[in-house]
Amino acid sequence: MKKVMVGNHAVAWGAQRARVEVIAAYPITPQTQIVEKLSEMCADGTLPARYIKVESEHSAMAACIGASATGARTFTASSSHGLVYMHEMLHWAGGGRLPIVMADVNRALGPGWNIWTDQNDSLSQRDTGWVQLYCETNQEVLDTTIQAFRLAEMLDLPVMLMLDGFYLSHTAEAVDIPDQDVVDEFLPPRVSRHKLDVNDPHAFGALVRPDSYMEMRWLQQEAMRQVPRVLETIEADWNRLFGRSYGAVESYRAEDADLLLVTTGTVTSTARYVVDQRRAAGEKIGLVKIKMFRPFPTEQLRMALAGVDKVAVLDRNISPGHGGIFAEELRSALYDLPNEDRPQIYGFVLGLGGRDITPAVIDEVIERTKQGTESEREDLWVGVNS
Amino acid sequence: MPDILMHKTAVRGVPQVSVSQTSTLVTRTGSWKSIRPEYHDRMAPCNQGCPVGIDIEGYMNLLREGRVEEARDLLLAENPMPSVTGRVCHHPCENACNRRFLDGAVAIHAVERVLGDLADASPAAATGALPRVERVAVVGSGPAGLACAYHLARFGYRVTVFEAALQAGGMLRLGIPEYRLPRPVLDRAIARIVAQGQGVEIRCGARVGSDPTWSELTSTFNAVCVATGAHVSRALDVPGEALRGVQRGLDFLRDVNAGARPSLGRHVVVVGGGNTAMDCARAALRLGAAVTVAYRRTRDEMPAIAEEVEEALREGATLSFLANPVEIVGPAGSVSGVVCERMALGEPDASGRRRPVPTGERFTIAADTVLTAIGESAELDGLPADVTTSASGMRVEALGGTNRVALFAGGDVTDLERTVADALGAGKRAAIGIDRHLRAVANNENEATSADALRFGGGNVSAAQWTGRDPIRRVAPVNEVVGLDDLNLHHFARVPRQDDAHLSTGAAIAAFDEVNTGLTKDQAIAEANRCFNCGVCTQCDVCLIYCPDAAISHVADGEANYDVALDYCKGCGICVAECPRGALTMTRDRA
Amino acid sequence: MRELRLHGRGGQGTVIASKLLAVALFLEGRQVQSFPMFGVERRGAPVTAFLRLDDAPILLRCEISAPDELIVLDATLVGATDVTAGLKPGGDILINSPLSPEDFPLLSARFRVSTVDATGIAIRHGLGSPTQPIVNTAILGAFSTDSGLVRLSTVVDAIREEVPMQIEANIAAATEASLAVRRMNAPEVARA
Ligand SMILES: Cc1cc2nc3c(=O)[nH]c(=O)nc-3n(C[C@H](O)[C@H](O)[C@H](O)COP(=O)(O)OP(=O)(O)OC[C@H]3O[C@@H](n4cnc5c(N)ncnc54)[C@H](O)[C@@H]3O)c2cc1C
Ligand code: SF4
Ligand code: SF4
Numbered sequence A: 001m002k003k004v005m006v007g008n009h010a011v012a013w014g015a016q017r018a019r020v021e022v023i024a025a026y027p028i029t030p031q032t033q034i035v036e037k038l039s040e041m042c043a044d045g046t047l048p049a050r051y052i053k054v055e056s057e058h059s060a061m062a063a064c065i066g067a068s069a070t071g072a073r074t075f076t077a078s079s080s081h082g083l084v085y086m087h088e089m090l091h092w093a094g095g096g097r098l099p100i101v102m103a104d105v106n107r108a109l110g111p112g113w114n115i116w117t118d119q120n121d122s123l124s125q126r127d128t129g130w131v132q133l134y135c136e137t138n139q140e141v142l143d144t145t146i147q148a149f150r151l152a153e154m155l156d157l158p159v160m161l162m163l164d165g166f167y168l169s170h171t172a173e174a175v176d177i178p179d180q181d182v183v184d185e186f187l188p189p190r191v192s193r194h195k196l197d198v199n200d201p202h203a204f205g206a207l208v209r210p211d212s213y214m215e216m217r218w219l220q221q222e223a224m225r226q227v228p229r230v231l232e233t234i235e236a237d238w239n240r241l242f243g244r245s246y247g248a249v250e251s252y253r254a255e256d257a258d259l260l261l262v263t264t265g266t267v268t269s270t271a272r273y274v275v276d277q278r279r280a281a282g283e284k285i286g287l288v289k290i291k292m293f294r295p296f297p298t299e300q301l302r303m304a305l306a307g308v309d310k311v312a313v314l315d316r317n318i319s320p321g322h323g324g325i326f327a328e329e330l331r332s333a334l335y336d337l338p339n340e341d342r343p344q345i346y347g348f349v350l351g352l353g354g355r356d357i358t359p360a361v362i363d364e365v366i367e368r369t370k371q372g373t374e375s376e377r378e379d380l381w382v383g384v385n386s
Numbered sequence B: 001m002p003d004i005l006m007h008k009t010a011v012r013g014v015p016q017v018s019v020s021q022t023s024t025l026v027t028r029t030g031s032w033k034s035i036r037p038e039y040h041d042r043m044a045p046c047n048q049g050c051p052v053g054i055d056i057e058g059y060m061n062l063l064r065e066g067r068v069e070e071a072r073d074l075l076l077a078e079n080p081m082p083s084v085t086g087r088v089c090h091h092p093c094e095n096a097c098n099r100r101f102l103d104g105a106v107a108i109h110a111v112e113r114v115l116g117d118l119a120d121a122s123p124a125a126a127t128g129a130l131p132r133v134e135r136v137a138v139v140g141s142g143p144a145g146l147a148c149a150y151h152l153a154r155f156g157y158r159v160t161v162f163e164a165a166l167q168a169g170g171m172l173r174l175g176i177p178e179y180r181l182p183r184p185v186l187d188r189a190i191a192r193i194v195a196q197g198q199g200v201e202i203r204c205g206a207r208v209g210s211d212p213t214w215s216e217l218t219s220t221f222n223a224v225c226v227a228t229g230a231h232v233s234r235a236l237d238v239p240g241e242a243l244r245g246v247q248r249g250l251d252f253l254r255d256v257n258a259g260a261r262p263s264l265g266r267h268v269v270v271v272g273g274g275n276t277a278m279d280c281a282r283a284a285l286r287l288g289a290a291v292t293v294a295y296r297r298t299r300d301e302m303p304a305i306a307e308e309v310e311e312a313l314r315e316g317a318t319l320s321f322l323a324n325p326v327e328i329v330g331p332a333g334s335v336s337g338v339v340c341e342r343m344a345l346g347e348p349d350a351s352g353r354r355r356p357v358p359t360g361e362r363f364t365i366a367a368d369t370v371l372t373a374i375g376e377s378a379e380l381d382g383l384p385a386d387v388t389t390s391a392s393g394m395r396v397e398a399l400g401g402t403n404r405v406a407l408f409a410g411g412d413v414t415d416l417e418r419t420v421a422d423a424l425g426a427g428k429r430a431a432i433g434i435d436r437h438l439r440a441v442a443n444n445e446n447e448a449t450s451a452d453a454l455r456f457g458g459g460n461v462s463a464a465q466w467t468g469r470d471p472i473r474r475v476a477p478v479n480e481v482v483g484l485d486d487l488n489l490h491h492f493a494r495v496p497r498q499d500d501a502h503l504s505t506g507a508a509i510a511a512f513d514e515v516n517t518g519l520t521k522d523q524a525i526a527e528a529n530r531c532f533n534c535g536v537c538t539q540c541d542v543c544l545i546y547c548p549d550a551a552i553s554h555v556a557d558g559e560a561n562y563d564v565a566l567d568y569c570k571g572c573g574i575c576v577a578e579c580p581r582g583a584l585t586m587t588r589d590r591a
Numbered sequence C: 001m002r003e004l005r006l007h008g009r010g011g012q013g014t015v016i017a018s019k020l021l022a023v024a025l026f027l028e029g030r031q032v033q034s035f036p037m038f039g040v041e042r043r044g045a046p047v048t049a050f051l052r053l054d055d056a057p058i059l060l061r062c063e064i065s066a067p068d069e070l071i072v073l074d075a076t077l078v079g080a081t082d083v084t085a086g087l088k089p090g091g092d093i094l095i096n097s098p099l100s101p102e103d104f105p106l107l108s109a110r111f112r113v114s115t116v117d118a119t120g121i122a123i124r125h126g127l128g129s130p131t132q133p134i135v136n137t138a139i140l141g142a143f144s145t146d147s148g149l150v151r152l153s154t155v156v157d158a159i160r161e162e163v164p165m166q167i168e169a170n171i172a173a174a175t176e177a178s179l180a181v182r183r184m185n186a187p188e189v190a191r192a
């Protein structure tokens, strides 16, 4: 069933189709519609889940952790300061290996107070042990919400999926809501390996001594290592059932290119538009979309980018004191490529705090990359006249 | 799903999450302890403070649970007249109440009054005691005599009360005015007492000593209890006491309580600082007089109940402190004023109060009537021969026994505290003493042996425990009083104490209607909800919730409410520290 | 691809109008994208919403700065704000007004202006209150005839699908408005 809906409602429908059992969330612009829609669905019976009202995001995640520990399929959503406020609990979910799924509507952090999109909220949760998936369209948002549960529950890892504030959250477009029975075939009920159960009491999250802590982290890392392969099988399944797939990394018109744009989120769409125009004009320009940021898809990116002359990374985020985060991570991922295969990487910072990224902005990125020199490749800001 | 185990979930035996591999039951933390908690009911300070020996905590607990009738019966097990004490008792229980450290003592007297009125409205409950053949005489129908008769009747005895006055009640009828204790209340309370057991016979107009004589009494009855009170007003012993217009306060009250409305003139001076003085002052105000109370010490030393002093002030009495009457003056044989000497407070005297010392300064208070109320004493001359007395009354032992076999005493006639509650407690002690004596005689037992079975409930004895027919409860609280340090006040929300409703001052002094109209039943239940239940487990589950080793569990039935799994209790003492009401203590492990 | 911008005031249903139009176009098999002005919602402030439509998938995910046409739900906004900012020369403007297009001479000089009394129609059909009529469905009915971009029948279908109450009244208003559009008498301005 196709419907015109905003990205926030795509999230809610995804959670509904995934048959989530517990939701604990706290509203925040621009995520609020997710919470509203889900509570509506819980109230009218569309989604027979337990909706736990909480007084903060920290508590929301704490409630999710408890719920997930009992074996319930658990979902939440947040944004910006809400997500950052959850930070401590995100570690508990990650280290506790709880397959919670969360939608984060990417929004800048204050001050200056800003409700528009950028990725600093989610990227600053990099090391909490959550898988991170960035979406480009409302359809991808809905599909990823469902897929995230399968991924999470197979590997006991929490998954965070991101959608750009307003550009997806508040933008309505046609979205296919998959049939429930087919989703059920794709996503069976959760089977949990460790369960908080009053009838079989165990201590959870208790003290772990130096003799075992590293093993737990190793196991967590081991599960993270499995993600690319597992995600691939999940996507293959999805493709078989619904005829759509996205990939942790996607190359678009990248064949024989000598300049590749690297994008995430909605910027990708506009960049596709620019790439189409450039290709039409005979230029060898393509793009590579990174959907998965954690675990970092080093292998796929090496394959996608090896041998290209120039790579321009579009970062809608900034690690103050360093640079755009995707660019920096990409640099280290490609460092081990043989010299002749290693592209020059140009890191552009743009679109922060919701600054619009138009085709003209992407054109500027391309031109600057084309003219770029060996010495000036990092921390290139677009649209700031200093 | 086949691929669910595709990743490693353990390495070197370490699981991927920090979850205990087995249940917590393998960790026998019990081996760590050397001390362990013990559920151990203790004495609530209110129970300790009540001279009647009421299980206040116990009935508050029942009332809190909405078990109103059981609460009433528990109260009636100890107190024959809660509707009376709820009105006139000086409630030392509330002074002792631990809740005063939080947000005001529980309004115990007001709750007692509500339950008392309920009791008076319903027929007496059977006690289930077997009838006994022995007959007991009680002399005097004040609170001491009525309490003795009440409990003896409940123990199964046939009791006859001899009362010199024409109506029963003692000072409750003769001394305490109606605006504090309406006569229908007193009448209903006495009616309920009379209906106990095989019935209590009250013979009014019978002054023992003349008719019948003491020896007639002791030969006809198996035991006798003397409860004749203290009715002799102390003389002021100053010049002018014989002037017209000078009257003993007690005589004045007796007349007013009998319905007289004497004219007192414009100015009335009351001499004294006790309850009699306050009642004289307030009664005089109701007769239209302007009243000055002359007292030789200060307000802090006044023996009257604090509320009575406040009421007297509110109703318009003037209190003149450090004023010691030295002469009553008047031309033509009628009083016109009281000459007082200004006093100052000196060193503490035997009673612990600072002694007033003369300053030499004199002043005169105008008076048309002077009412003297500086204390009453027992009439020791009329007592049976060769009983041991002290200056202030008969000497009695713990259970009311005197130096004469089968002769007991209690109340104001003895040398103990003189309040209604003390009289009720003394009457109960004498009843138990008589029961113990008569049973010893009947069974040829040694009195001392059976006395060991008696358990003192703090400030008094418990009739329920004496008879072993405690209608409701468990083991008696032991004689350890729960103090503030034993409580955990963090578990209690602040809820302000509810005050009794009162008539407006104008309405109060216009007539002799009851001034304090008390609390409603709902308010009383709300007050019961404020009670901490000091020292007694209410099964609130705090210990169970706080125990870090989940060692505490419910017991389906049995003596205790909870079971402590000693294999797991590590003796940390958290349960004891958290118990809101000090019903748990740590004790050495037996192992 | 065509890009539209809608202007209204709080309470008139401007954002819903863009969503309804998107649904109608989607029902006709077009690709659509609709969104409000990104920002903090302030009660009573002027409201702007956008719509993209195309037959091919829409790749642009940025704001619309140079729309092809405008729908103005409140004529008082003309003059009060720069409603035509970025509008392509010769672009279409549909204004909710009882006046005729010629009554907006400054606009009709540069753009193709049409008017419809959506307010009067909405009030007649009992939509919203007389002081705060909800004009979005009426103006969409007018838009269907004026632009030819969408059929009235699909606008009606979209109303059935999306509008939670007074469905028949809304349909009646849209239908009436579709017949009440007033176009410019002057020859067509050259399209860019
Ligand atoms: C004016 C006044 C106000 C008081 N207010 C309070 C108060 O508010 N709260 C409080 O706690 N206490 C108060 N008291 C004290 C309280 O009334 C007494 O402590 C209490 O009544 C003592 O009880 P009792 O049974 O020992 O004696 P009483 O109540 O004095 O009763 C003794 C009874 O024995 C009778 N009697 C005496 N001799 C004989 C005899 N030979 N034969 C037969 N019968 C005899 C008397 O007639 C009397 O009825 C007040 C006292 C007075 C005088
Ligand atoms: S008799 Fe007096 S001391 Fe005892 S409970 Fe009642 S008011 Fe308190
Ligand atoms: S709180 Fe209750 S149990 Fe404790 S002293 Fe006060 S009345 Fe007694």
Ligand code: SF4
Pocket (backbone or CB within 6 Å): B036, B037, B546, B547, B548, B549, B550, B551, B552, B564, B568, B569, B570, B571, B572, B573, B574, B575, B576
């Ligand atoms: S809290 Fe538990 S472990 Fe500690 S002393 Fe009490 S019963 Fe024992």
